[in-house]
Amino acid sequence: MRVLVIGSGAREHALLLALRRDPEVEALAVAPGNPGTAAVADQYDVDVTSADAVTELARRIGADLVVIGPEVPLVLGVGDALRAAGIACFGPSRDAARIEGSKAFAKDVMNAAGVRTASSEIVDNPGHLDAALDRFGPPAGEAAWVVKDDGLAAGKGVVVTADRDAARAHAAGLLDSGHPVLLESFLDGPEVSLFCVVDGDTVVPLLPAQDFKRVGDGDTGPNTGGMGAYAPLPWLPADVTTGIVDEIVKPVAAEMVRRGSSFSGLLYAGLAITSRGPAVVEFNCRFGDPETQSVLALLDSPLGQLLRAAATGRLAEFPALQWRDGAAVTVVLAAENYPGRPRVGDVIVGADAEGVLHAGTARRDDGAIVSSGGRVLSVVGTGADLDAARTEAYATLSSIRLPGSHFRRDIGQAAAEGKITL
Numbered sequence: 001m002r003v004l005v006i007g008s009g010a011r012e013h014a015l016l017l018a019l020r021r022d023p024e025v026e027a028l029a030v031a032p033g034n035p036g037t038a039a040v041a042d043q044y045d046v047d048v049t050s051a052d053a054v055t056e057l058a059r060r061i062g063a064d065l066v067v068i069g070p071e072v073p074l075v076l077g078v079g080d081a082l083r084a085a086g087i088a089c090f091g092p093s094r095d096a097a098r099i100e101g102s103k104a105f106a107k108d109v110m111n112a113a114g115v116r117t118a119s120s121e122i123v124d125n126p127g128h129l130d131a132a133l134d135r136f137g138p139p140a141g142e143a144a145w146v147v148k149d150d151g152l153a154a155g156k157g158v159v160v161t162a163d164r165d166a167a168r169a170h171a172a173g174l175l176d177s178g179h180p181v182l183l184e185s186f187l188d189g190p191e192v193s194l195f196c197v198v199d200g201d202t203v204v205p206l207l208p209a210q211d212f213k214r215v216g217d218g219d220t221g222p223n224t225g226g227m228g229a230y231a232p233l234p235w236l237p238a239d240v241t242t243g244i245v246d247e248i249v250k251p252v253a254a255e256m257v258r259r260g261s262s263f264s265g266l267l268y269a270g271l272a273i274t275s276r277g278p279a280v281v282e283f284n285c286r287f288g289d290p291e292t293q294s295v296l297a298l299l300d301s302p303l304g305q306l307l308r309a310a311a312t313g314r315l316a317e318f319p320a321l322q323w324r325d326g327a328a329v330t331v332v333l334a335a336e337n338y339p340g341r342p343r344v345g346d347v348i349v350g351a352d353a354e355g356v357l358h359a360g361t362a363r364r365d366d367g368a369i370v371s372s373g374g375r376v377l378s379v380v381g382t383g384a385d386l387d388a389a390r391t392e393a394y395a396t397l398s399s400i401r402l403p404g405s406h407f408r409r410d411i412g413q414a415a416a417e418g419k420i421t422l
């Protein structure tokens with residue numbers, strides 16, 4: 001099988017490494033990729049938001065399967081174009097990708113499926129903002145305001161705050177730039193990311209993971225695209241995961257089939273385990289970053305065959321997934337000032353170490369690897385348990401040099417210390 005992966009982050013680097021372990025994968029290509037993925041796959045510099053360009057590339061290289069990593073090509077219908085050209089694609093149609101692309105669509109599907117989620121309201125008129133804020137924040141009994149961009153914002157469009165002025169300023173800024181705002185009630189409790197390979201009504205869950213969205217230790221500072229993740233979750237009983245699949249993901253997948261927007265690809269349920277049980281924070285239409293880096297490090301089943309089965313309507317026949325024992329921890333190394341405008345162009349030392357996945361990196365003309373984005377590297381450690389995986393990840397990090405960079409030191413720590421309880 002010849003597989004083309006679309007994307008350029010550490011998630012795609014992790015996908016490629018897991019695909020390479022599949023004995024049926026004979027050739028790997030990536031577009032546009034990064035200096036890390038160049039060591040794993042043939043690299044093609046095409047515009048991955050262009051359905052024509054991606055389809056032409058897939059045809060030219062004889063791809064049997066295209067795996068689309070990021071949400072933007074999916075929301076733009078690149079998967080539809082590939083399928084129309086007779087090329088198997090792992091990733092939902094433009095129509096089904098609205099589960100991530102439009103928070104309003106997602107809420108509608110969840111309500112119809114009877115799935116517990118935050119109450120919400122869309123504000124598209126600045127004149128209605130103050131009254132809407134009054135209906136949501138602490139005065140109405142909530143712990144905080146949750147203000148989201150009703151569209152794609154790579155995690156950074158979300159502000160969770162108990163400070164009404166900060167909530168108002170974020171919402172007003174989004175409205176000023178023409179973006180409708182989604183106000184949500186706050187869901188308390190530990191968060192879980194559950195990735196499910198889905199084809200229509202068939203749902204195959206991967207290991208549950210947890211990511212860390214705030215930039216600072218102890219969940220402080222602004223939201224980011226994700227500063228680290230670990231899997232599996234020792235504090236999450238297996239029956240809770242089963243309940244999430246049976247009572248949340250399957251009903252949502254069935255509702256999408258019912259309304260003619262059948263989902264085929266990776267359905268990512270972001271949940272909070274509240275005192276009343278699991279509730280959905282959001283759905284995404286693709287693998288999450290950085291959770292994928294941890295989850296795939298533990299996958300023993302052949303990833304290419306799994307994704308091809310989903311892309312060709314044979315997921316129900318796929319054997320039960322096999323996982324490696326132990327745990328995986330991913331720590332993101334971020335550039336100075338991230339999640340603000342990151343400092344770029346600095347030489348990175350140690351970026352070729354084992355367990356280091358590339359994201360915001362570039363190769364300079366003289367061959368040096370330099371920083372080129374906010375989240376620069378994902379460093380993955382594995383081990384017999386979370387402690388061992390953390391030790392490995394942080395040992396690797398200590399060998400990497402990037403001026404001004406920062407990372408969280410507490411990824412997976414509370415779970416390793418048994419401090420997360422339901």
Ligand code: GLY
Binds near residue numbers: 284291
């Ligand atoms: N881990 C957050 C995301 O992928 O959206």
